[in-house]
Amino acid sequence: MSTFWAIVARDVRLAVRGGTESVMVLVFFVLAAILFPFGVGPEAEVLRRIGPGVIWVVALLAAMMSLERLFSADHEDGTLDLLATSPAPLEIVFLAKAIAHWLTTGLPLLVAAPVLGVFYQLPGPAFGVLLLSMLLGTPSLSLIGGVGAALIVGARRGGVLLALLVLPLYVPVLIFAVAGVDAVIFDAPVRPSMMILAALLLAAIPLCPWAGGAALRQALQ
Amino acid sequence: MANLHRFANPAQFQRLSRALLPWVAGITAILFVLGLYFALFASPPDYQQGDTVRIMYVHVPSAWMSLFCYTFLAVAGAVGLIWRHPLAFMSARAAAPIGAGFTFIVLATGSLWGKPMWGTWWVWDARLTSVLILFFLYLGHIALSRAFDDPARGAKAAAVLALVGAVNVPIIKFSVDWWNTLHQPASVSRLAGPAIDSSMLPPLFLMAFAFMGYFFTLLLIRIRADLASRKVQALRVAALAAAE
């Protein structure tokens, strides 16, 4: 298991030392979210109605933005070959990279989400559920997105392709995350959608590394 | 590990497909004629929806085909990945555009059916929305298989995506159903298909089998074209080597 934490630690250190990546994702998240009021108008009840949906769609796009280089960078400098010959199987390597991506991209979104909650006039209790939905949802984004990142290693124009591959697979996470936050705003039961969101994450944890490992193996040929 | 002698024999497939193609095409043609006859002439209009039900004879079979093609894609991809079988990859690459075509037909005829029924070209009904996402899964598969210089690499990546997609299709269907019931505006009744009474079954199944026949006809044609073009490439490489 030392391999797992070694990869996570290195990626986080690279992100911190590289600096700009996670900050830019955060800035994109806030900037894109505050554009909508210019489109739909600043009326509180409109913003409150679309708030959870907009925040989540923009969070999803932000998380996906930094995925393209997740494996391609290692492929280009030869690190992927060495990771594939390291003691740990490729599936563990994939899981470590996905968790590192979540720590450097998914988690920071949680910090900015309440700020956007204020911009969108969300009622008090909605903030807690918004954070809970992001806590349960963003890891799935990193895991599912990681499979997409592994698939496009070595492909031409990987960025656009990644969005086409991954966004349809993000729909279930988006639906249940926003359903939870909407539920608290319209006093409907929150538990069901949060439970399903957690179930999606529990399913993604074993399945995505399995698919991601298979995809990475193709990239080594 | 697949060792040398257990390779697929493309030449054998060429002979097989050359013999099979006319039969499959012939049966498909007959099915189409029968299907259209039943669909357009021999069956009564629906008491509620009138003649728009004839759109259903095309809409529903192509919906079945769009799901069948994606399952075919996932199975062919899995066989290719496990046994490194070139014909499996080629049939997956041949089937993807056909599946996308059928899915496009479902969406187009669905909207043409929705307009007279609900006055709008697009209804965010659970089934239509799931088919819309399935359409993008197809586009993703086709784009990924063509995103690499080496076709074999593209086929394998697309095969993994097809497996991931196949696992996700039921999850997407479930979540879209949930989302649909959550946001069910009172006015738009669910796009329930018309009560299918017995007189509608013959055209429906005839058209479904006709589409299935069409799928295999096109599959054979596209695989043979793929094999021939790869043979041309192989001969060109050999000619280059001989010329050195």
Added chain:
Amino acid sequence: MNGFEGQGLACVRGARLVFKQVGFHVAPGAAMLVAGPNGAGKSSLLRLMAGLLQPIGGELLWNGAPVAQDPDGHRRRISYVGHLDALKPALSVAENLGFWARMDGQGPEVVTAALARLRIERLADVPARLLSSGQRRRTNLARATMGSPAIWLLDEPTVGLDTDGIAALEQAMAAHLDGGGIVIAASHVQMFEAGAHQLVMEALKPELRDDIW
């Protein structure tokens, strides 16, 4: 037979048959030079030995047991140096090597020993982006010598090395061989003394097979 052995190996990369019917046997403590013209598949053979490529035919054996049955064990046993040096520019040499040491569950002392072995102790705190290509090569070779892998797979190790670097590499390889290790190198340079075992691969006529993927 103990040691590392390959029987009737065939390799396909991108539907191109790279080599077939390749066999070799290297006993513990022995070295082997993989020679042959460009395009003969030297690098592919080394990648296949490292487990990065799956052979389309034949199999690899370690002490008589098929390697395919125990991939994790095989990965623990090999150390691979490819054409690329796998160094993250933002990290220093010591941090780069420290990462690979932790990957094997080892501490920093292994890093200092490896730096000394390749005589690049003074580069320890230099960020990798400032290194010359020869220095990057020596850092990558130092990484490969860390831990106790039985088999070293070196693809063109001497490329970019100066005489001091080559001397350090030869000394490290000699120590590894004395310890019962195996070194397999793909190179155009006659790296080992004349008597060493050599595998000469000939370039197959480029043949695009449409029955293998």
Added chain:
Amino acid sequence: MLDALRTFLGMGGYAAFVWPALILTAVVLVSMLVLSLQDLRRAERTLQGMEPADRPRRRRGAA
């Protein structure tokens, strides 16, 4: 006979939707078929031109 044809074409007043749906389906299916047949004919004609490989000068030039 004429008015039977007209009622048939009228499709119970929904002609504007039934016929486009059927025609569109036909267009999609037929165009996929035609494109695939073209690919096949072009590839196999090039192949005939190249085989047997041992007489390259008879090759009529690749497509």
